[in-house]
Amino acid sequence: xxxxxxxxxxxxxxxxxxxxxxxxxxxxxxxxxxxxxxxxxxxxxxxxxxxxxxxxxxxxxxxxxxxxxxxxxxxxxxxxxxxxxxxxxxxxxxxxxxxxxxxxxxxxxx
Amino acid sequence: xxxxxxxxxxxxxxxxxxxxxxxxxxxxxxxxxxxxxxxxxxxxxxxxxxxxxxxxxxxxxxxxxxxxxxxxxxxxxxxxxxxxxxxxxxxxxxxxxxxxxxxxxxxxxxxxxxx
Numbered sequence: 001x002x003x004x005x006x007x008x009x010x011x012x013x014x015x016x017x018x019x020x021x022x023x024x025x026x027x028x029x030x031x032x033x034x035x036x037x038x039x040x041x042x043x044x045x046x047x048x049x050x051x052x053x054x055x056x057x058x059x060x061x062x063x064x065x066x067x068x069x070x071x072x073x074x075x076x077x078x079x080x081x082x083x084x085x086x087x088x089x090x091x092x093x094x095x096x097x098x099x100x101x102x103x104x105x106x107x108x109x110x
Numbered sequence: 111x112x113x114x115x116x117x118x119x120x121x122x123x124x125x126x127x128x129x130x131x132x133x134x135x136x137x138x139x140x141x142x143x144x145x146x147x148x149x150x151x152x153x154x155x156x157x158x159x160x161x162x163x164x165x166x167x168x169x170x171x172x173x174x175x176x177x178x179x180x181x182x183x184x185x186x187x188x189x190x191x192x193x194x195x196x197x198x199x200x201x202x203x204x205x206x207x208x209x210x211x212x213x214x215x216x217x218x219x220x221x222x223x224x225x
Binding site (some may be wrong): 103 | 142144152153154155156159203205213215216217218219221
């Protein structure tokens with residue numbers, strides 16, 4: 001079925017450390033994997049995305065990796081800052097529908 | 111570009127009444143819009159796919175007669191919560207993508223509280 005598993009559900013890191021969030025998907029036909037950041041009471045904001053024809057994409061402190069064989073993808077945030085604290089959602093395309101993971105609460109301690 | 115506007119941002123209504131939420135694509139045409147619902151501390155759950163000029167496609171477990179969706183133009187989709195009950199209180203968010211591309215652009219969401 002249409003399923004996206006996301007781990008961990010909560011993640012606490014010290015400012016300056018790296019944070020990694022992992023997701024798996026179930027449909028090998030999925031070809032688009034975005035990551036969203038959501039602050040309390042606000043809409044999700046796209047922070048990075050990757051398509052199935054590449055294995056890695058980087059944008060400053062944020063990177064995403066994709067392993068199509070294993071059907072998993074990960075978000076990497078380096079040099080974390082307090083303003084990175086938020087809920088992060090991974091998602092995968094199933095047909096024309098975007099299905100979200102359960103979310104990860106990231107807390108960056110200063 | 112690719113701005114999605116949603117209105118109202120919050121609404122409080124009494125149990126048994128209906129509430130309409132509007133979602134507009136301001137600078138692009140959206141043949142397809144998506145309606146999500148998010149309960150506190152949970153993920154975004156797709157309710158339905160709104161198709162311009164045709165009936166919406168509802169996800170399993172979502173009552174189409176309770177959540178009425180109308181997509182009468184390429185820039186406007188509406189969601190009407192009929193006979194609202196306290197358990198319908200949630201954050202409703204619409205989204206749309208530019209035709210032929212994948213990134214979803216979200217509206218600001220509507221916080222619905224049913225008393």
